[in-house]
Amino acid sequence: MSRIQEAFANGKAFIPFITCGDPDLKTTAEVVRACAENGADLIELGIPFSDPTAEGPVIQGANLRALTGGVTTDQIFALVRDLRRDVTVPMVFMTYANVVFSYGAERFISACREIGIDGLILPDLPYEEKEEFLPVCRRYGVDLISLIAPTSQNRIAMIAKEAEGFIYVVSSLGVTGTRSEIKTDLASIVEVIRANANVPCAIGFGISTPEQAKKMAGIADGAIVGSAIIKLLERYGTEAAEHVGDYVRSMKDAVRSCGGI
């Protein structure tokens, strides 16, 4: 069992997303610790990219603030190395293929292993292109996370069969961002995933309230929240850690009660 699967051992999982360096790396470190202390089961760390094509305006803004602040991949590696002295929660990187490719797949993924990153989420790397990084990920024991979308249909079983770590179920069409309503028939998608996968699945895109998180965790094994947390960072800046901590606790409380796996 990889460390990622331990994230799903405490009831339904709550997975927060943070863009590293928004607004600076010191705040990122405080926010990560606040998430871990308040019940986050797995933490997604975004490495900012200049052109995040899968993100809505909120996370685009976070990417821009971080890059404007001058954050680099090497600085983020140093941040994680430092966090790993006391943070034991599983952590994955979320970034775009070019950030890994241009750094050098071998160099990037071996660094993930060395600093204690458990997985990699690349929204612009579909099943058809996963050979780009999968062999290197396997060599270093870093899970390459698969995404399944509302439009995946006949592809769900194929993707689920080979999935590692956990499966990221995209709740809605479009880009990341909070939504008042999620209309996709997620239950039938999760049913096909469960019939084919050996790993848990968590739902992301559009979740912001405890009620939504509870509903999603009722369908799947966990809920992922990005934009709602980024909005707290946008609002509170370097003072955001406490607010994010409170938010994470309320969300974990909401999903925890959805019953075991």
Next chain:
Amino acid sequence: MTNPNGRFGIHGGQYIPETLMNAVIELEAAYNHYKDDPEFNRELTELFNEYAGRPSRLYFAEKMTNDLGGAKIYLKREDLNHTGAHKINNVLGQALLAKKMGKTRLIAETGAGQHGVATATAAALMGMECVVFMGEEDTKRQALNVYRMRLLGAEVVPVKTGTATLKDAVSEAMREWTSRIDDTHYCLGSVMGPHPFPTIVRDFQAVISKEIKAQLKEKEGRLPDVVMACVGGGSNAIGSFYHFIGDPGVRLIGCEAAGRGIDTFETAATINTGRLGIFHGMKSYFCQDEYGQIAPVYSISAGLDYPGIGPEHAHLHDIGRAEYVPVTDDEAVCAFEYLARTEGIIPAIESAHAVAHTMKIAPEMARDQIIVITISGRGDKDCAAIARYRGEDIHE
């Protein structure tokens, strides 16, 4: 040239969100079905000939030839097409394909506005809804084209993210496509993006080289020595090169926008200054920093102001079949003015990059040699900007 998985050598591929995968798979299946369908090709040829005004002329630029004193120069007049650029070739093909697929809405990105205007035109003709994404910076540089698109019934969405230019318009069009796939076709304007777009767009633009080959054979009884075209994403260039790729005696030269020079940061010359990367659905060469952040490129030409290049060009560069040369703003503006004065033809500032490089090499070539330059579009849209570049304060 395309492998089954959409690779050109190591370039190309499908680096896109899972949400779009079934859409591109559906598009590929539809394209493979219709590309050899006689009825589809009859309809497309009729649109090309009766609506867009094809075949476009291959014009012997006698004054320019005599003035430069070297190779014979022919101009492939894509500027004479309906809507004033080569973009209409691809758009008519994709719009017809989208219609056959049952799509009712076209979305597109545009830089200079030529592809946006062409898409709005095809949408009007075929009774489809149309939304065009355009960098806010470009909506200012090309205000007249924004009006043309609106006049044609399209909605123009100014994109404010990033550098507010062509790359951001592509990103925003991709985002829009992930949110609405069922009724919407993304009419991508260049030989870029995920497979099958680089192949589809090339095939619809290949009519350019097919015509050049036949027209030059009729006029000169032989192949050209050089085919010259400007390259941003590279659709008019690949269209001009395609039917000559198998003729090793024909030099293929793509002219990149060097902006203020390839030794400055204000450049868009991808092959000359970029390196291998993955962006906008494809593996190819991109202008980027050491951490893979896409660089804010610059060119006076909004249509060439893109940090990447189509994967087939990247491959032609790798195997040495085509050459990619940088041309600065200043050289392009001089060529813009030169062609206007010498031949009475105002080329698009994009196409002026190809004219500029011809002015460098033609005098060194023999008088019995032949250069064909693709004039990809007309320059009316650029007049105000070039006047401003020369210090004249005029507004459209």
